[in-house]
Amino acid sequence: xxxxxxDAALGLAGGALIGLASALYLATHGRIAGISGIVSGVLDRAxxxxxxLAFIVGLVAAGALVALAKPLLFEGPVxxxxxxxxxxxxxxMGTRLGSGCTSGHGVCGTGRLSLRSVAATLTFMATxxxxxxxxxxxxxxx
Amino acid sequence: MRQIxxxxxxxxxxxxxxxxxxxxxxxxxxxxxxxxxFAGAWDPxxxxxxxxxxxxxxxxxxxxxxxxxxxFDSTFHLPTRKGIDARLIAGAALFGVxxxxxxxxxxxxxxSAMTGALGPIVFVCAMVAGMWMDRVLRPSSRRPS
Numbered sequence: 001x002x003x004x005x006x007d008a009a010l011g012l013a014g015g016a017l018i019g020l021a022s023a024l025y026l027a028t029h030g031r032i033a034g035i036s037g038i039v040s041g042v043l044d045r046a047x048x049x050x051x052x053l054a055f056i057v058g059l060v061a062a063g064a065l066v067a068l069a070k071p072l073l074f075e076g077p078v079x080x081x082x083x084x085x086x087x088x089x090x091x092x093m094g095t096r097l098g099s100g101c102t103s104g105h106g107v108c109g110t111g112r113l114s115l116r117s118v119a120a121t122l123t124f125m126a127t128x129x130x131x132x133x134x135x136x137x138x139x140x141x142x
Numbered sequence: 143m144r145q146i147x148x149x150x151x152x153x154x155x156x157x158x159x160x161x162x163x164x165x166x167x168x169x170x171x172x173x174x175x176x177x178x179x180f181a182g183a184w185d186p187x188x189x190x191x192x193x194x195x196x197x198x199x200x201x202x203x204x205x206x207x208x209x210x211x212x213x214f215d216s217t218f219h220l221p222t223r224k225g226i227d228a229r230l231i232a233g234a235a236l237f238g239v240x241x242x243x244x245x246x247x248x249x250x251x252x253x254s255a256m257t258g259a260l261g262p263i264v265f266v267c268a269m270v271a272g273m274w275m276d277r278v279l280r281p282s283s284r285r286p287s
Contacts, residue, residue, distance in 0.1 A: 003176075007167060007187045014166020015194025021158035022195070023202035028151040030212030031219050033159065035248040040273050050145070051152040051214070056252060058156025063253030066164045074254055075170040077261035079244055087244025088251070088265040090236050092272020095248060097280075098233020099223070102247040103159075105234070106192055109221070111199030119226045124238030125178070131242025132178040 022108050025055065034104020035059070036095035079135075098124075148214040160253040166191035169254050171245025178242050 022033035029051050041052045067074045077084045095101045098120055100109060105124075109117020167173040167187050176185030211217055241247050246254070246265045254262035 002183050003185045003187060007173075007185075008190045011166045011187045011190030012194040014162045014164070014168070015191040015196075016198045017162030017165065018159055018191070019162075019195040019198025020202065021155050021162060022199050023206055024158065025152065025155040026203055026212065026218070027206040027209070028148070028155065028213045030215040030217060032221065033155065035159075035252065036273075039248060039252075039270070043270065043273060043277075048215075051148055054149040054152035055156035055159075058153035058158075059160045059249065059252050060156075060255050061153075062157035062160035063164065063169065064256035066161055067169075067254075067257035070164070071257075073164040073167070073169055074257045074259070075172055076259040077171050077245055077265070078175055079171075081261065081264050084244045084246075084261050084264050085268040087240040087246065088268025089272040089275070090240025090243070091246070091248060091251075091265075092240075092269040092274075093276045094233045094235070094237030094240055094272075096233065096273050096276035098230050098235075098237055099221075100234075101237060101249075102192075102241070103249050107195040107199055108203075110192075111196045111203060112220075113200075114221070116221075116223065116226055116230055120230055120234035123231050123234035124241060127235045127238030128178045128242035129180055131239045132175055133181060135243065136179065136181055 018103075018107060019111070022103065022111075026108075032100075032104050032108045034100045034108060036091075036101040037099070037104050040096060094124075144214065151214065159249065162195070163250050163253050166194075168250045169257075171250075174247075174250070175242070175245045 025031065025033040029048065038052045038055055042049050042056060100120060105117040105120040110121055163169055168191060173185055173187050177188035244265055248269060251262050251265045251269060255266050
């Protein structure tokens with residue numbers, strides 16, 4: 001389905017909630033709400049790993065609840081499962097090497113006017129677009 | 143008691159974050175891939191989601207930092223690294239390829255993990271494996287907190 005005006009309004013509303021949630025995490029725990037960083041902090045048993053785990057549990061639980069109420073807000077992947085697995089590996093390695101993902105760099109870092117985060121965001125958007133273009137050429141997406 | 147309130151606050155922040163992702167359409171990989179697909183019917187939804195999030199965070203995080211310290215910690219822990227280096231760009235580039243192949247970044251992947259579909263579970267398990275691989279390949283990267 002293509003883009004409609006309601007998508008823009010819902011996008012802004014959802015984005016505002018994401019920004020608020022990230023600022024709330026800063027207010028309560030004093031840290032950047034970067035999902036990849038929070039996950040790896042749990043894996044590393046960082047000092048505040050309990051709070052990090054609680055954030056992740058909240059993320060997963062709320063996702064499950066919203067999906068029960070509004071199933072259409074969730075879709076399965078477009079790609080095949082082996083491609084999704086490869087994608088997950090790349091996301092895991094890349095976000096650790098690059099110290100962040102769409103939330104840490106894209107939202108929080110960019111919102112803090114961090115040059116590093118702006119550079120990272122432009123980079124992952126560019127290579128993301130290249131990956132989609134490559135998939136299209138390979139005949140995967142239509 | 144303080145521990146319980148701290149945990150509850152983090153849980154609530156995570157829940158709010160997931161709700162925003164879902165409302166914004168970010169738990170639908172087709173929307174994300176549509177944004178990255180400049181050769182097709184380009185879908186700008188992600189621009190609105192990210193724009194809204196960045197603007198709100200920009201304004202509110204400044205108000206938050208005016209307090210001397212966060213509620214459940216003695217000090218703020220903000221990134222101090224400056225300068226754009228090869229590691230940052232290489233990591234972001236790898237992440238972007240994974241994002242464009244699967245249509246999931248870490249937040250939406252986790253928010254979709256318990257919705258009954260197999261794809262997000264496969265994604266999250268592979269992502270965690272990728273994080274472990276990075277730790278094995280770069281043992282010095284294990285960060286003190």
